[in-house]
Amino acid sequence: MIVITSPTGNIGGQLVQDLLDAGAPVRVIARDPARLAPGVLDRVEVVRGSHRDADVVDEAFDRASAVFWLVPADRQAASVSDAYSGFAQAGIAAMKSVGRVVGISALGRGTAVAGRAGHVTATLAMDDLITATGVPYRALTMPSFMDNTIRQAGAIATQGAFFGPSRPDMPVPMVATRDIAAVAARLLLDESWTGSEEVPVLGPEDITFDQMAEIISDVLGRPVRYQQVPGEAFKATMSKNGNSEPMAQAYLDMALAKNDGLDSAVVRTRENSTPTTFRQWCIEVLTPAVQGY
Ligand SMILES: NC(=O)c1ccc[n+]([C@@H]2O[C@H](COP(=O)([O-])OP(=O)(O)OC[C@H]3O[C@@H](n4cnc5c(N)ncnc54)[C@H](OP(=O)(O)O)[C@@H]3O)[C@@H](O)[C@H]2O)c1
DSSP, X not given: OEEESSTXXXXXXXXXXXXXXXXXOEEEEESXXXXXXXXXXXXXXXXXXXXXXXXXXXXXXXXXXXXXXXXXXXXTOSSHHIIIIIHHHHHHHHGGGSSEEEEEEESOTTSTTGGGOTHHHHHHHHHHHHHHTTOOEEEEEEOOBGGGGGXXXXXXXXXXXXXXXXXXXXXXXXXXXXXXXXXXXXXXXXXXXXXXXXXXXOOSXXXXXXXXXXXHHHHHTSOOEEXXXXXXXXXXXXHHTTOOHHHHHHHHHHHHHHHTTTTSOSOOOTTTOOSOOHHHHIIIIIHHHHHTO
């Protein structure tokens, strides 16, 4: 039995579909099973609740051969450490009884900025706690997701621009969540691996935000530009979007660390590159979202 946390999310939703397509037995943890994609509910076991809670993970992880572990964003957390290691405390305790764990993590370990990278620093600390349990673990370490751009579909549609704290001219890896789900599915179905390792998932190429704007313009057939915003303005936007002060600061710290090379330390190989290009993602995912405005 393969247990999936966050089955209604970007990665989790696509992962559940990949595993069902492969004929795997799936159990999901869902706060509201009605939010599962159409056709999923009839084909999976459901444990209702949040994977933050001990009784929920104790029930869900029982006799699991593998677990997919993803910590959701917590805008109201008192600290970024509480948002990750705090959220994961019960889940990590329950992992002792499972065969293998595949988790969602981030690039940056070993870089000079890893200790001041907000969400990423907290994610890597959570990974260390999982590894310390001795459960076989694969931490999928990712750069920023292409899918983050969807949050700016309205600005792209109405202002012909998208905004962020990232440098416009720095080539960085960028990955589609569909590819992350595919890598997770492969590892969850593979019973041969042991030990604890990071698995970088880098997307197909390094790309700048200005190049992303060019591709979006080309695909939509109208000009779209990328506008870098100052760090404090970005933090103010994150606060306006409902983040507590420590979480807004953590977003800013992560963005500044990315500008200082957080995502650039892993050497690209055929094995850690994944197929979906930013252009393909724009055609298939961004365009319908922008057309919805
Ligand atoms: N975005 C990036 O660029 C990036 C890069 C590297 C790593 N990451 C990591 O990727 C993860 C986000 O992945 P994603 O985009 O697939 O997530 P997502 O689409 O935001 O999905 C979040 C999921 O968590 C569930 N959820 C929300 N609050 C919950 C709670 N309190 N208890 C239990 N479940 C809850 C949601 O389900 P319901 O609301 O239906 O319950 C949903 O299934 C984070 O861990 C982040 O640190 C992100």
